Amino acid sequence: MRGDGPVSDAPLAAYAADDRRSRGRRYAEPPPQYRGEFQRDRDRIIHSNAFRRLAYKTQVFVNHEGDLYRTRVTHSIEVAQIARTIARALALNETLTEAISLAHDLGHTPFGHAGQDALNACMREHGGFEHNLQSLRTVDELEERYAGFPGLNLTFECREGILKHCSPARARELGDVGERFLQRHQPGLEAQLANLADEIAYNNHDVDDGIRAGLIGLEQLAEVPLVQRQLQEVRHLYPDLGGRRRVHETVRRMINALVVDVIQSSAERLRAAQPADIDAVRRQERPLVGMSEAMQSQHLQLKRFLQEHLYRHQRVLRMTIKAGRVVTELFGAFMQDIRLMPEEYYEAARRAEERAGASARARCVSDYVAGMTDRYAILEHARLFDPAERT
Numbered sequence: 001m002r003g004d005g006p007v008s009d010a011p012l013a014a015y016a017a018d019d020r021r022s023r024g025r026r027y028a029e030p031p032p033q034y035r036g037e038f039q040r041d042r043d044r045i046i047h048s049n050a051f052r053r054l055a056y057k058t059q060v061f062v063n064h065e066g067d068l069y070r071t072r073v074t075h076s077i078e079v080a081q082i083a084r085t086i087a088r089a090l091a092l093n094e095t096l097t098e099a100i101s102l103a104h105d106l107g108h109t110p111f112g113h114a115g116q117d118a119l120n121a122c123m124r125e126h127g128g129f130e131h132n133l134q135s136l137r138t139v140d141e142l143e144e145r146y147a148g149f150p151g152l153n154l155t156f157e158c159r160e161g162i163l164k165h166c167s168p169a170r171a172r173e174l175g176d177v178g179e180r181f182l183q184r185h186q187p188g189l190e191a192q193l194a195n196l197a198d199e200i201a202y203n204n205h206d207v208d209d210g211i212r213a214g215l216i217g218l219e220q221l222a223e224v225p226l227v228q229r230q231l232q233e234v235r236h237l238y239p240d241l242g243g244r245r246r247v248h249e250t251v252r253r254m255i256n257a258l259v260v261d262v263i264q265s266s267a268e269r270l271r272a273a274q275p276a277d278i279d280a281v282r283r284q285e286r287p288l289v290g291m292s293e294a295m296q297s298q299h300l301q302l303k304r305f306l307q308e309h310l311y312r313h314q315r316v317l318r319m320t321i322k323a324g325r326v327v328t329e330l331f332g333a334f335m336q337d338i339r340l341m342p343e344e345y346y347e348a349a350r351r352a353e354e355r356a357g358a359s360a361r362a363r364c365v366s367d368y369v370a371g372m373t374d375r376y377a378i379l380e381h382a383r384l385f386d387p388a389e390r391t
């Protein structure tokens with residue numbers, strides 16, 4: 001045992017988040033005995049209901065389409081893996097980086113972006129729906145686990161990282177975590193990193209999943225320079241290698257090239273800016289964690305390729321449209337009669353309406369729909385709309 005008190009990470013840079021100097025939690029709590037504050041954040045996230053639900057929520061392919069595709073939870077773990085490697089290399093706070101990465105998608109609806117777009121349209125007159133805000137709402141309000149407070153009562157630094165984007169109008173309602181969007185400040189480096197690792201993770205695993213689904217091919221992907229360079233190297237080193245191994249040898253090199261580039265470019269920017277601490281990081285005009293310009297443009301080309309050939313592929317679109325319809329119809333049915341929801345949601349919606357009107361009721365309906373897993377949404381839809389199904 002390493003003595004009493006929190007067991008710390010590797011030595012931190014001056015500009016890293018440090019839980020001994022955290023801006024704290026919304027509700028004061030005694031410090032943990034053997035863990036740091038950010039370890040406690042991460043552990044609370046892992047034990048939450050919303051985290052377990054990520055196992056049955058779509059990343060690109062709906063849960064029942066196959067067992068090998070990424071789900072929101074395996075995506076989140078891959079984000080954490082990439083972000084932690086970079087955090088350690090830059091002497092940032094690895095534990096906070098992991099906590100933000102694991103929590104970043106907690107507010108996602110069933111059926112990925114199709115679900116979010118549909119719910120946003122349903123909520124148009126009631127303030128809209130945005131998954132970043134919903135992730136924050138999940139950890140601040142919706143999780144019900146502790147006697148002393150609603151939500152998970154995470155540290156400011158973790159909440160700051162979860163709230164990636166926010167409109168100025170919304171920012172005004174959010175208090176401390178909203179301020180930076182009004183002042184045009186940056187979040188801490190761990191938050192910047194988790195955000196970038198999210199993009200790196202999904203662009204690469206969507207290549208892998210897209211190939212597995214037979215919607216895109218490695219040869220076709222070779223028109224993207226980032227893929228081409230790695231594929232050429234794999235062909236050169238292993239001329240006879242084919243199938244899954246060739247795909248993985250290519251994708252692992254793509255991830256590595258991006259990670260190495262982010263580490264080197266960010267280290268360079270940090271050396272130039274010399275931020276004295278996390279507040280100096282926040283006052284910067286631009287993020288200090290990032291890719292080189294050359295890599296940024298290659299990464300963008302990959303993103304565009306996936307948009308055109310994978311996310312808009314006819315097979316993905318058919319599912320997207322179906323999923324959007326399920327979410328819209330569920331929302332409509334519950335709005336028409338909130339008694340169709342389970343009692344705790346119905347009671348919450350009734351009380352919210354009494355207290356704050358129709359939009360507050362709509363928010364409760366949206367919370368219920370957003371929390372659903374893919375399979376729960378499909379089942380609930382059948383129970384509500386198919387008279388042959390048991391209710």
Ligand code: MG
Binds near residue numbers: 104105198
């Ligand atoms: Mg994500």
